[in-house]
Amino acid sequence: MPGRSRATAVYAYGATAGLVADLVLGDPRRGHPVAAFGRAAGAVERALWRDHRGWGALHTAVCAGGAAAAGALAARAVRGHGAASVALTAACVWSVVGGTSLGREARAIGGALAAGDLEVARERLPHLCGRDPQALDGPGIARAVVESVAENTSDAVVGALVWGAVAGVPGLSGFRAVNTLDAMVGHKSPRHRRFGWASARLDDLAGWPGARLTAALATAAGGDPRGALRAWRADAGKHPSPNAGPVEATFAGALGVRLGGTLSYGGRVEHRPVLNGDGRAVEVADIERAVRLSRRVSALALAACVGGRLAVTAMKRRRT
Numbered sequence: 001m002p003g004r005s006r007a008t009a010v011y012a013y014g015a016t017a018g019l020v021a022d023l024v025l026g027d028p029r030r031g032h033p034v035a036a037f038g039r040a041a042g043a044v045e046r047a048l049w050r051d052h053r054g055w056g057a058l059h060t061a062v063c064a065g066g067a068a069a070a071g072a073l074a075a076r077a078v079r080g081h082g083a084a085s086v087a088l089t090a091a092c093v094w095s096v097v098g099g100t101s102l103g104r105e106a107r108a109i110g111g112a113l114a115a116g117d118l119e120v121a122r123e124r125l126p127h128l129c130g131r132d133p134q135a136l137d138g139p140g141i142a143r144a145v146v147e148s149v150a151e152n153t154s155d156a157v158v159g160a161l162v163w164g165a166v167a168g169v170p171g172l173s174g175f176r177a178v179n180t181l182d183a184m185v186g187h188k189s190p191r192h193r194r195f196g197w198a199s200a201r202l203d204d205l206a207g208w209p210g211a212r213l214t215a216a217l218a219t220a221a222g223g224d225p226r227g228a229l230r231a232w233r234a235d236a237g238k239h240p241s242p243n244a245g246p247v248e249a250t251f252a253g254a255l256g257v258r259l260g261g262t263l264s265y266g267g268r269v270e271h272r273p274v275l276n277g278d279g280r281a282v283e284v285a286d287i288e289r290a291v292r293l294s295r296r297v298s299a300l301a302l303a304a305c306v307g308g309r310l311a312v313t314a315m316k317r318r319r320t
Contacts, residue, residue, distance in 0.1 A: 004313050004316060004317075005313060005317075006082065006085075007168065008309050008310055008313045009082075010082065010085045010086050010089055010168075011089060011164060011165060011168060011305075011306070011309055012306045012309070012310070013086045013089075013090075014085070014086045014087070014088070014089025014090040014092075014093060015089060015090075015093050015161060015164055015165075015302060015305065015306065016302060016306070017086065017089075017090035017093075018089065018090040018091065018092065018093025018094040018097065019093060019094075019097060019099075019161075019298070019299075019302055021090065021093075021094040022093070022094050022097050022098070022099055022100050023099070023100055025094070025100075026100040026101050026104065027095075027098055027100070027101045028094070028095060032095065033095045033096075034095065034096065034176060034180060037063075037067060037176075037177055037180060038180055038184065040063070040066075041059075041063045041177075041180065041181060041184060042184070044059055044062055044063055045059055045184070045185065045195075048062075049191075049195060050195065051191075051194050051195060052194055052195065053194050053195070053197045053198065055195060056185070056192075056194060056195035056196055056197055056198045056199065057197075057198035059181075059185070059195070059198075059199070060178075060181060060198040060199045060202055061198075063177060063181055064174055064177045064178050064181060064199075064202065065174075066177075067173045067174055067176070067177035068170045068171075068173055068174030068177065069170075070173060071092065071168075071169040071170040071171075071172065071173035071174065072169070072170040074088055074169060075088065075168055075169040075170065088169060089164070089168065089169055089172075092164075092169050092172045092173060093160070093161075093164060093172060095176075096160045096172050096173065096175070096176040097156060097157045097160050097161070097298075098152070098156040098157070099153070099156060099157045099294065099295070099298045102128075102148075102149060102152050102153070102156055102157075102291075102294065103149075103291045103294065103295065105124065105127050105128045106128065106145050106148070106149050106287050106290070106291050107287065107288065107291060108124055109121050109124050109125060109128065109141065109145050109287065110142070110145065110284055110287035110288060112124065113138050113141060113142060113284045113287075114284050118137070118138055118141075121133075121138070121141050122134060122136070122141065125141055125144065125145070128144075128145060128148045128152075129144055129145075129147075129148040130187075131144045131263060138284070139281060139282060139283075142282045142283060142284050142286065142287060143257075143259060143261075143281075143282040144263070145287050145290070146251065146255070146257065146259065146282050146286055146287060146290045147248055147251075147259050147260075149251075149287070149290040149291060149294050150218075150244075150247050150248045150250075150251035150252075150259075150290065150294070151244045151247055151248060153214055153218075153247065153251075153294040153297055153298065154207065154210050154211045154214040154243065154244075154247045155179050155207065155210075156179075157294075157297075157298045157301065158210045158211075158213055158214045158217075158297065158298065158301040159175055159179070159206065159207050159209075159210025159211070159214075160172055160175050160176060160210075161210075161301050161302055161305045162175075162209050162210045162213060162301075162305055163175040163206070163210075164305070165305040165306070165308060165309045174206075175206055178199070178202050178203050178206045179203055179206070179207070181196075181199040181202075181203070182196075182199050182200055182202075182203035184196075184199075185199050186199045186200035186203055187200075204241075204242055204243060207243040208242070208243060210243075211242075211243035211244070211246055211247050212246060213301060213304060214246075214247050214250075214297055214301070215232055215236070215246035215247050215249070215250040216250075217296075217297045217300045217301060217304070218247070218250040218251055218254050218293060218297050219232065219250050219253075219254065220300070221254075221293060221296040221297055221300055222250070222251070222253070222254020222255065222293055223254060223255070223256070223289075224253060224254055224255075224256055225254070227253040227254065227256060227276070227279075228249075228250040228251075228252075228253035228254040229250075229253070230253060230276075231249040231250060231252050231253030231275060231276040231279075232246055232249050232250045232253065234249075235249045235252075235260075235273065235274075235275045235276060235277075236249040236250075236275075238260075238272075238273035238275070239260070239272065239273065239275070240270075240272065245275075248260070248275055249275045249276065251290060251293065252275045252276035252279055253276045253279070254293060255279075255286055255289055255290060255293065256276075256279050256280065257276065257279045257280055257281070257282045257283075257286055258274055258275065258276055258277060258279045258280065258281060258282070259274070259275040259276065259282070260272045260273055260274045260275040261274050
């Protein structure tokens with residue numbers, strides 16, 4: 001029992017310290033573990049690639065399983081050493097969340113749009129999402145930024161905190177590996193349509209709880225809880241992504257804007273359903289509002305994850 005209590009305290013202190021480090025410092029500037037994982041996953045892909053789902057599943061298992069196993073070995077090495085365990089958890093949270101960098105990139109694009117510099121905004125957009133920037137005007141870029149802030153609040157912050165609460169350092173590293181693999185091979189390009197299928201499906205599963213928590217917190221923390229809940233119920237299921245749908249719909253409702261519609265990825269055009277159709281068109285000022293909502297959601301997610309783990313530990317203690 002004391003072991004469970006220690007593990008809960010390690011997560012609580014470590015996750016808080018890691019999120020504060022992200023807030024103050026942003027992403028590590030050199031030797032980013034996620035970038036290192038990406039290079040390793042790319043090397044494994046070159047060795048295993050076949051136009052076949054089975055080989056793609058093997059690639060996913062090797063890469064995601066290897067990341068989670070490395071996290072487990074690191075956690076085991078410091079087990080029983082409270083300060084070292086907290087430091088490891090904090091370092092892992094800092095390296096896998098990306099809320100501050102997300103906000104910085106979004107604000108940089110918003111600043112360029114506010115200054116009327118559309119070309120700079122187009123140059124910076126690929127740092128944030130995979131849209132084709134040359135196909136977008138100013139309002140289109142603003143909408144893409146708000147959608148990316150919403151989706152990445154779940155992917156880059158809340159989902160990681162959830163899996164850290166569930167499985168500690170292995171959960172943190174495993175979730176980030178799955179999310180990174182989806183970005184690398186989970187899209188529907190000719191090369192990855194079959195090979196990336198397993199990574200895309202695993203990312204859908206891993207992202208499910210974080211997306212629902214993000215949507216719930218955005219509903220509670222936004223400026224229009226009723227509008228956010230209404231958009232969630234009416235429009236989330238229309239989105240092609242089971243996880244981006246609830247998040248983008250609730251952000252749209254909370255901010256009072258319309259999201260979705262026609263967009264372009266990698267040379268192909270998609271016509272997505274409109275989310276919160278009664279809202280107004282996205283304006284440049286809505287980028288800052290979305291970033292602030294993302295910050296509130298991230299802080300509440302930390303509280304919810306720590307509180308949830310404390311509650312589970314207390315229930316287990318009472319049962320014994």
